[in-house]
Amino acid sequence: MKLFEHMxxxxxSSFDITVPRGRIVTDPGEAAKVALEIGGxxxxxxQILAGKRGKGGGIRFADSPDQAKEAVSQVLAMVLNGHKVVxxxxxxxxxxxxELYLAITVDGEAKKPLIIASAxxxxxxxxxxxxxxxxxxIDISMGVYPFLSREISRRLGLTGQVSKxxxxxxxxxxKLFREKDAELVEINPLVVSDGKLIAADxxxxxxxxxxxxxxxxxxxxxxxxxxxQAHDLGLAFVELDxxxxxxxNGAGMSMGTLDTLSYYGGKPANFLDAGGGxxxxxxxxxIELLLQTDPKVIFINIFGGITRCDDVANxxxxxxxxxxxxxxxxxxxxxTNEEEGIRILKENGITAYKTMQxxxxxxxxxxxxxx
Amino acid sequence: xxxxINEKTNVIVQGITGSxxxxxxRQMLFYGTKVIGGVSPGKSGQEVEGVxxxxxxxAACEEQQVDASVLFVNAxxxxxxxxxxxxxxxKVLVIITEHIPVHDEMEIVxxxxxxxxxxxxxxxxGIVSSGKCKIGIPPNQFFVEGPVGLVGRSGTLTYEIVxxxxxxxxxxxTVVGLGGDRIAGLxxxxxxxKFEKDYCTKxxxxxxxxxxxxxxxxxQYINKMTKPVVAYIAGKSAPPGKRMGHAGAIIERxxxxxxxxxxxxxxxxxxxxxxxxxxxxxxxxxxx
Numbered sequence: 145m146k147l148f149e150h151m152x153x154x155x156x157s158s159f160d161i162t163v164p165r166g167r168i169v170t171d172p173g174e175a176a177k178v179a180l181e182i183g184g185x186x187x188x189x190x191q192i193l194a195g196k197r198g199k200g201g202g203i204r205f206a207d208s209p210d211q212a213k214e215a216v217s218q219v220l221a222m223v224l225n226g227h228k229v230v231x232x233x234x235x236x237x238x239x240x241x242x243e244l245y246l247a248i249t250v251d252g253e254a255k256k257p258l259i260i261a262s263a264x265x266x267x268x269x270x271x272x273x274x275x276x277x278x279x280x281x282i283d284i285s286m287g288v289y290p291f292l293s294r295e296i297s298r299r300l301g302l303t304g305q306v307s308k309x310x311x312x313x314x315x316x317x318x319k320l321f322r323e324k325d326a327e328l329v330e331i332n333p334l335v336v337s338d339g340k341l342i343a344a345d346x347x348x349x350x351x352x353x354x355x356x357x358x359x360x361x362x363x364x365x366x367x368x369x370x371x372x373q374a375h376d377l378g379l380a381f382v383e384l385d386x387x388x389x390x391x392x393n394g395a396g397m398s399m400g401t402l403d404t405l406s407y408y409g410g411k412p413a414n415f416l417d418a419g420g421g422x423x424x425x426x427x428x429x430x431i432e433l434l435l436q437t438d439p440k441v442i443f444i445n446i447f448g449g450i451t452r453c454d455d456v457a458n459x460x461x462x463x464x465x466x467x468x469x470x471x472x473x474x475x476x477x478x479x480t481n482e483e484e485g486i487r488i489l490k491e492n493g494i495t496a497y498k499t500m501q502x503x504x505x506x507x508x509x510x511x512x513x514x515x
Numbered sequence: 516x517x518x519x520i521n522e523k524t525n526v527i528v529q530g531i532t533g534s535x536x537x538x539x540x541r542q543m544l545f546y547g548t549k550v551i552g553g554v555s556p557g558k559s560g561q562e563v564e565g566v567x568x569x570x571x572x573x574a575a576c577e578e579q580q581v582d583a584s585v586l587f588v589n590a591x592x593x594x595x596x597x598x599x600x601x602x603x604x605x606k607v608l609v610i611i612t613e614h615i616p617v618h619d620e621m622e623i624v625x626x627x628x629x630x631x632x633x634x635x636x637x638x639x640x641g642i643v644s645s646g647k648c649k650i651g652i653p654p655n656q657f658f659v660e661g662p663v664g665l666v667g668r669s670g671t672l673t674y675e676i677v678x679x680x681x682x683x684x685x686x687x688x689t690v691v692g693l694g695g696d697r698i699a700g701l702x703x704x705x706x707x708x709k710f711e712k713d714y715c716t717k718x719x720x721x722x723x724x725x726x727x728x729x730x731x732x733x734x735q736y737i738n739k740m741t742k743p744v745v746a747y748i749a750g751k752s753a754p755p756g757k758r759m760g761h762a763g764a765i766i767e768r769x770x771x772x773x774x775x776x777x778x779x780x781x782x783x784x785x786x787x788x789x790x791x792x793x794x795x796x797x798x799x800x801x802x803x
Contacts, residue, residue: 250617250621250697252697252699252729253702253727253732255620255621255624255699256621257621283625285622285625285626285629322618325616325618351616351617351618352762353616353617353762354616354617357591380758380759384754394669394670394671394672394760395695395724396668396671396672396673396722396749396761397669397670397749399669399725399749399750400675400747400790402752402753403749403752404790404791406751406752407789412752415759415760447675447678449640449653449670449674450654478678500675500791501790501792
């Protein structure tokens with residue numbers, strides 16, 4: 145779960161990492177008030193869950209409350225990278241002496257947390273040449289000790305009080321990373337301002353699998369309506385823009401199914417991993433989700449291991465009888481209780497395919513002829 | 516021979532009294548796995564499928580030689596259960612549980628490394644040394660002995676490929692699921708090294724997917740291997756920034772792309788199948 149910048153900054157504050165003074169607003173009038181309270185030049189920052197806000201005009205500067213009001217009214221009307229701006233952070237404009245980059249993330253290869261730091265902050269880290277990036281793994285049984293931040297400070301060229309403050313920020317950021325089950329905490333830029341370190345931006349992503357034990361975090365919903373329905377059913381669903389509704393069991397198998405459809409020239413409407421061992425009711429609900437994508441054809445690809453073919457067949461027939469399925473269904477069904485599943489389908493006038501490629505080719509043919 | 520587990524491996528099931536634990540204990544026994552005990556706190560004295568239940572892993576180890584443990588506990592209890600098995604000195608730990616928080620996974624893998632335990636998973640279907648021992652949840656009927664070593668991340672896709680191999684007369688030495696999460700105990704390279712040394716394995720299949728850097732890392736080792744490698748990567752048509760079912764299956768900041776992985780594998784000399792069923796054809800070619 146990605147957090148909005150202002151939520152990330154609230155977290156930073158609660159972990160004693162300094163952020164600029166500011167407040168979140170949803171209308172221009174409020175913005176003027178906040179600017180007045182701050183009493184000086186302000187930055188107006190659109191709150192969306194996407195990067196490159198500056199380039200799209202989603203970050204503006206204002207020298208007076210009136211200008212702040214004007215800037216906020218402009219930003220609130222914007223759609224940036226497909227995200228509609230509904231709230232804006234108004235905060236003090238800080239003096240920038242140096243921009244650093246600091247992040248902690250999960251390194252799947254090393255299987256450890258990874259610190260990434262650079263003295264060339266303020267731009268996308270991907271654009272910074274490797275020789276200006278410092279990477280250090282953290283031993284999770286040990287954590288962050290001052291020696292680690294001294295070494296990173298040295299490599300970044302930080303000295304004196306700034307180096308000491310850097311140790312504080314890194315220690316606190318790691319504490320936040322661990323305590324809040326973060327996948328990523330990123331400060332870009334971490335600004336050196338009059339000898340102090342201030343987190344001018346905040347990107348925080350929380351591990352979805354840890355949300356049940358992170359109850360005091362704000363809830364940010366990034367899923368589409370149908371993705372959310374699927375999530376509530378315990379299914380993984382991703383909306384795509386094609387016309388073949390797809391259900392398979394298992395994440396790899398579902399991806400392989402999309403790839404096979406694409407190979408034959410088809411366009412999947414979605415990714416749906418119906419999981420392993422999903423019973424008849426769950427499968428029926430999954431099929432109902434597929435109908436919501438308004439497809440030309442439904443393609444079901446089941447390799448039954450724990451999933452039973454007769455459950456899948458019964459689920460399909462149940463949905464067909466209960467609400468009708470207005471488009472053709474192409475189904476490939478093999479594995480546990482295959483004979484029973486095929487018999488149930490046959491009784492209801494549906495022929496199942498044996499191989500994924502045959503079935504995929506058929507589904508693509510139907511979809512493409514329907515256009 | 517096979518890798519990691521064989522017909523002599525003594526297995527315990529942590530979470531044996533739950534519905535998944537019970538069901539798969541039965542299936543593993545059917546396959547011929549030596550399931551010699553189960554662990555379920557407060558349930559000692561009971562039996563599941565004729566297998567004795569113990570309160571703790573240590574209790575099981577006091578009575579019998581335990582070589583491997585498989586976890587069928589829920590995500591919230593997984594770290595504790597994994598630590599218990601590793602502390603008890605068990606050398607192979609298979610973690611079936613999905614949705615374990617990534618921080619817990621890092622701690623489990625770190626502790627396992629420190630104690631010398633090989634972790635298969637988390638979020639894996641398990642490991643099968645065909646005809647000898649199955650630890651995990653794959654359907655029994657598709658796994659028969661033969662010359663192909665297979666390592667994958669995803670369950671059903673691996674079954675699909677294994678069943679295709681078996682239908683075409685190609686059995687398997689060992690089939691290993693690394694798991695679909697960002698953190699995995701054993702990696703592709705760990706398994707490839709073992710297959711390279713295993714004299715029963717004549718060719719290796721790698722079933723990868725988009726996201727992360729594991730396939731690229733594996734490519735560096737494949738370059739040095741003497742045995743032929745056939746690969747399939749799922750997720751060619753996946754859009755960037757979307758998590759495709761597995762926590763690890765996501766293209767982030769242009770990293771973990773299909774094309775990057777395929778190019779790395781091909782450059783290392785692996786044959787890459789475009790579709791899952793082509794794996795069998797490519798294997799037949801390299802085994803000639």
